[in-house]
Structure formats: structure tokens, C-alpha cells
Amino acid sequence: MDWVYVEDIAGHAGREVEVRGWVYHKRSSGKVRFLVVRDGTGLLQGTMYSADKDAPLFQTFDALTQESSVLVRGVVREEKRAPGGFELEIREIVPVQISRDYPITPKEHSTPFLMEHRHLWLRSEKQHAVLRVRAEVVKAIRDFFDGRGFRLMDTPILTPSACEGTTTLFETAYFDQKAYLSQSGQLYNEATAMAFGKVYCFGPTFRAERSKTRKHLIEFWMVEPEVAFATLEDITVLGEDLVLFIIDRVLTRRRADLDILERDVKPLERVAKPFPRLRYEEILPRLQEKGSTIKFGDDFGAPEEALLSEFYDVPVCISHFPAAVKAFYMQPAPDRPDLALGVDVIASESYGEIIGGGQRIHDLDLLEERIREHRLPREAYEWYLDLRKYGSVPHSGFGLGVERTVSWMCGIKHIRETIPFPRLLYRIYP
């Protein structure tokens, strides 16, 4: 007899199959017993009929508890009333292990309790839906870049230089040296972009920040494209295209999951090109007018992102930030050297910054000056300076945070549910 996954059940109508999974739900109604089994790919309702309430099959049924593991054998029948359109006429149930006192019950549980049981919480319908959306977002991102001829270039996690202060870096002993966990693959991307033209890296990044917000993780995944010869304008358009590609994929392929999450999809359907584009100096007075205490030179915080969501019901591109508060490698605006050619994309509905990027300095003298001004150890950047000595070209790139994007797609307010095992301040278990 074939072992069949629930997602493939439609192809087996009329045939006897074996489904392997866990008890999700069961109920009795007169001479009928209903057993809903989950196998990780879907839910399948099985039915049993008997006039004898002590029939052996019913006795087995009676002993099953929530999350007990089972092999269920029976014939697949089309049944419009069943969830998924098919059900199983059960002929045999083989319990694999009877689960006792499964800790997550239909009642409400506290967040600390659920986080402590994250390894089991993952089995719940809502968590399932969020993580399926996550997998789809990741796949969409990779398909987007692969389809446009970008070459995947994995950048290292263990890096020697402490870019700008070590306070938010995880440090480890690397044999006789020190190493730091990467916060971005960008500097390495700049090298591979000069070799391959269009590249991206996509991996975990780390920030040892003692901040406890609903938008930050200690360990999170980021995709970072980098394009030789691209300007700020070019990568702003690239970022828009990426966001639209992700939204389209999620709306097309994961609509059922969004339904489970009760996500109102209208705010996503509404997103179109081009996103409103504003310079930092343009948006500042509007934010202040609405009561924000932001001053020239400040970054946007949650209150400013919330205000932006009042002004616009789509994502917004903010560019031309004060150079003094931005990273040392940012290209200054030609007409305003006090402004940096950087761009942030702020998601709608207060989901915060999902993209940060910009054009990088390609002039050797200027980059050397900035390294001195920022008091960075020059020897650590020798290789990075080489990129400006040997065929330097204007180039640009950005980073998009996966978890922020998933929380936006799913419409969930706390980022901790967008990754299987979140790393938060003081939370590293399980």
C-alpha cells in the first residue's frame, strides 16, 4: 500500500492508501467517528462507521489523544463537504505512539509559555501558515535574483574587522585571532560584484543589540544584491521590483495561509510601481508637524514609521539622508555632499523598514578620507580599498530583511513568529 502525503491525496481517489501523521482532532456522532490527521502537508478527515460502539477500530480510535502519531489506512473518497474535498474511509489505524498531556491545548497560552515550547508550537495551524509564507518569500527572493542573472555569492559569517565599533557585534576566538559575526555581506558583495557584475548574498546576520522591540531579532536573514555600474536610482527600482515580486508570489501561492492568518490582503494588492519617493529633508517637516520630535540627523523610529503609514497606504522610499549619520562607504550626493545617496524602503501599515541601501563610494581618495574620519583600522580595509584601485566603478546595492517582510506579508505584529527558532534578547532556548 502506498504511503501518500495529504497534499497529494487528490491523485489517489478510489485507491487504498496509508497516511502517516498525527492526531489533530477527533469527534464522535452516533455510529460515526471522525478522525482528522495532520501529516505536515495538510489535514485529512477520516471516517469510520459501525453499529457496535465497541468495535476494535473504535477502541483504537478511543485511545487516541491529541498529537498521537498514527498510520491510518483506508480508501480515498471525494467528499465535497470535507476540508480539502477528499476524505478517507478508514479501514485500519496503527498507533505509533500515544501522546500524553500534550502541553499546547486549544485554550489560550501565555507568550513565554509558547516560546518555551516553540518546538511544539510550530505544529499549530497559525504558526504553520506563517512559516509556509516564510519559505515562499525566501523562494521568491531567490527566483527573482536567479531569474535576472544575479549570481549567488555566499559571503562569510566569520569576519576579521570590526566595522564600526564592536558594541553590537558578537565576538569569538578564531584560533589565535578574534573574529566577529557578520552584520552584512555588503563589503564582500562589492568585491564579487566587480567580478560577476550582478551578485547577491543571502544568509543569517547578527546584531548583539540590547533592544527589545517587536521588530528586532538578534539573528535574522537578509538578502543583499549588489550591482556594478548601478546608481541609486537603479537599485531603488530593483528594490521596488523585488517587493512587488514577493507580494505577487505570496498572494498567488499562499492565499490559503493568509486566510488562516485572517490577513486583509487589500493593503498588499494595492502596492504598485513606483512607490512614493521622498527625500529625508522633504519628509522631516511633515513628521514634525504631526508631533514627531525627530530632528535633522535622527533615524526614523517606530513613531515616525507609524506617521508615514498615516500619510501613505503603500511603501515609501526615503532617500538623501544626512551623510554624517550614515555608514562611511556611502556616496555623497553630487549637489549636496552633506547628504548620502542612500535609500530606505518603509513598508506600509507600520511594518517598518524592509530595505536599506544606496550607492557606494567608488573614488579611492574619498574612501580613504572617510576611513580616516571614522577612525577605522586601515589595514583591515586594504582589500576593500583595492576595489577602488583596480577598475573602480560606481555601484549600488541594498539589504532586504526577510523577517520584517514576512511579518508584513502575514500581517503579524511581532517578528518572533516569522522564524522557526527566534533569537531574542535573553531568549536562546530551544
Place this chain on the structure above:
Amino acid sequence: MDWVYVEDIAGHAGREVEVRGWVYHKRSSGKVRFLVVRDGTGLLQGTMYSADKDAPLFQTFDALTQESSVLVRGVVREEKRAPGGFELEIREIVPVQISRDYPITPKEHSTPFLMEHRHLWLRSEKQHAVLRVRAEVVKAIRDFFDGRGFRLMDTPILTPSACEGTTTLFETAYFDQKAYLSQSGQLYNEATAMAFGKVYCFGPTFRAERSKTRKHLIEFWMVEPEVAFATLEDITVLGEDLVLFIIDRVLTRRRADLDILERDVKPLERVAKPFPRLRYEEILPRLQEKGSTIKFGDDFGAPEEALLSEFYDVPVCISHFPAAVKAFYMQPAPDRPDLALGVDVIASESYGEIIGGGQRIHDLDLLEERIREHRLPREAYEWYLDLRKYGSVPHSGFGLGVERTVSWMCGIKHIRETIPFPRLLYRIYP
């Protein structure tokens, strides 16, 4: 005028385009000048004609050096004799930056020199080919699992428990606790497999081993599938299918790169299902007969892998290892509890172990016993034990190392060239 990538040039025959890239090669022949430009996606030959050797275009040409960055404008012409079948009738060259004394010349360089200049070495034709194969292998792996309904579940890098001794682990301070960089996502995969049925994780892993061999990296990428209800046999077949899928993709899509690398493809074309399957106890006497000093309980080293490649010209599956030397979570063989239901796949041609995996213990009592025997801190494994309390099922999985696989595909003997920025013993720059 359109900015066109070399890989797309065929679609622009007869049109005037701009190519943006770097000087790869140039030569003169009477009234003709040839300029080969690389833009990261390919090489394009450009030609210029003039009776006047001091023509302005020729003067610009004369000033160009290796790896100078340029914008080259001209008309695309079909030209069968040119590499790629097209060339550019150059009308204008705009130098972006003239490169002086590019350190990597056509002469031979030492490995330490090349590693120190890895950020530039990446531009060389051979390195280019290897890393294109790498990107293809990664994409093949993801397509394989996505296409079979496996759900991507990213597992954490920062983990709390030191599985089995901390000597090969990188340690870091995680706020008030200690954390270790992951060597495998497997334990977490076991939790997500119980939630999603079929899962995989795919990310960087870390081994702080003081070993200096041509098959080991300190930081490397690994894909790890895990399947609920799967047996050792099931995942051995899955591993075979994955290897065949990767080989087929590389042979189909990256043949030109294998040509650049002068890879003899016959050893790859020859690989078919099923791979020879041998128990550890079967192969041991044959290895000893050929002079190996291996004893029952030893793992295979490079000499044993070389001998295996003499016996077989295809990959081999070795299973049923001595349980005492394997990880605590390995399921014992039913008939021989001193043997573990583990499997290694050893690549042909002495490229070493590419897959390691097996069936995991699903019985709670046995797992608790093993945790005691291995003197592991039980509290760190509470969540892992929960998986055996709540709907435990037999399950299996494996890990496939990306870099080993890429070195095999490319036929290169040292693994350091299979990743953009290798992390080796005492090598963390650039």
C-alpha cells in the same frame, strides 16, 4: 543607448549598445585593434579599424590597462569566429578608471599570494567557473527539495547547548549566557519535521578544528533534509536522488564552465542509481587487505577514501557503523544494537564524504539512556526529548556538504576555491 549585459548580447544584433565592464585583454594587428571586455556575465570582443594609428579612439585604446573599467559603445555584429559568436564594432570607449599595476598577472602566483588577493582573484576565468558551478549546485539543491514538497525551515546559528564537547565549537557571549555557533541544524530539523513532515535547512555551519587538509573548511555550507516516518533506506535513496539531480544540472547547465576547468565529465556521467551499498563491516577487511591500518571503530580518512575510489568508480554508500563511535541520537540496528543505522556517501575519485546521515532514535527511554551515557546536560535537551513524548515517529535525515560537492563537480583538489571567501586555519582575511 541601452546598457546591455554580454550574456544578453545575441538579442541585440545590428543594434548600437553600451557594454559596461573591465578590460580583460587587448591586442593590435595592423589597422585593427581588438579589445576583450568582461562584464561579469561573459567576455565580448570589440574591434576598431583605422588607417591612422593616432586616431583618437586608438589613443584611448592605448591607454587602457588590464582591469581598467570602461564603457564601450558600438554596434553588435554576428561573427562566427569571435568567442560567443558576436562582436562589437566599437564607436566609443569611455574609460571609467585606469587600473595601475593590477597584481594578478598571467604569470604563476603562489597560493598564499592568491589567497591574500582573493577579492581580485575572483575575477580570474577559472575562479569564475568554479563559483558559477557553486551557484548552480546551490540552486539545484533548493529546486530538488522545493520540487519534492520539502519545506525550508531555517535553523538557528546561535545555539545554547554544547552538544558533545566544546573543543570544535566557536563560543560567543550571548548577553548573560554563552552561545555556540551551530555545527548542524539537525536537532532543530527533527522538531520542524514533526510539524511539517518533510523539511530542510540550508545555511552556514562552523567547525573550529585545528586541522589543515584540502577537504576541510572552518565555515562551510550544508543542506540538511529531515523526514518524519522515513527509514535509513528511505533517506539513502533520497541522497542518491539528490546527488543525481545535482550532477544532471551541472552537466546540463554548466558544461562550458567544466570545459574551462578541463573537468573530465565521464566520471560524473557514469553515476547511476543505485550506488553500491556496503556495510562498514563488509568494507573493513577489504581496506585492511589493501594496506589500510583502519580498525573496527575508526572513521574513514583520506587513505580509506582513496582506496574506495580504487574499488569503485562511482559514489558508494557505507552504512551500519559501530554505534560506540557515532552520535548519541543514532538509531541502533534492530538485529545488531552495537551498530548504528547511519549512512555515509563517499564520492568517487577520492573527493571524500559528501553525505552523512541516518535514522534517529525515536524511543524516549533509549534516548534518555544515551544522553546519560554521553554525560550530556539533560536540561539542554528537554525540548529534544519532548519530540519523543508527543507523537514520536521513526525519522531520518542527512547532511550534504556544498563545498565538497562543488570540488567533486569541478574536479578541483582543494576545497578553498569552492567558496568566495574561504575560512581556513589561520586564514580569515580578506
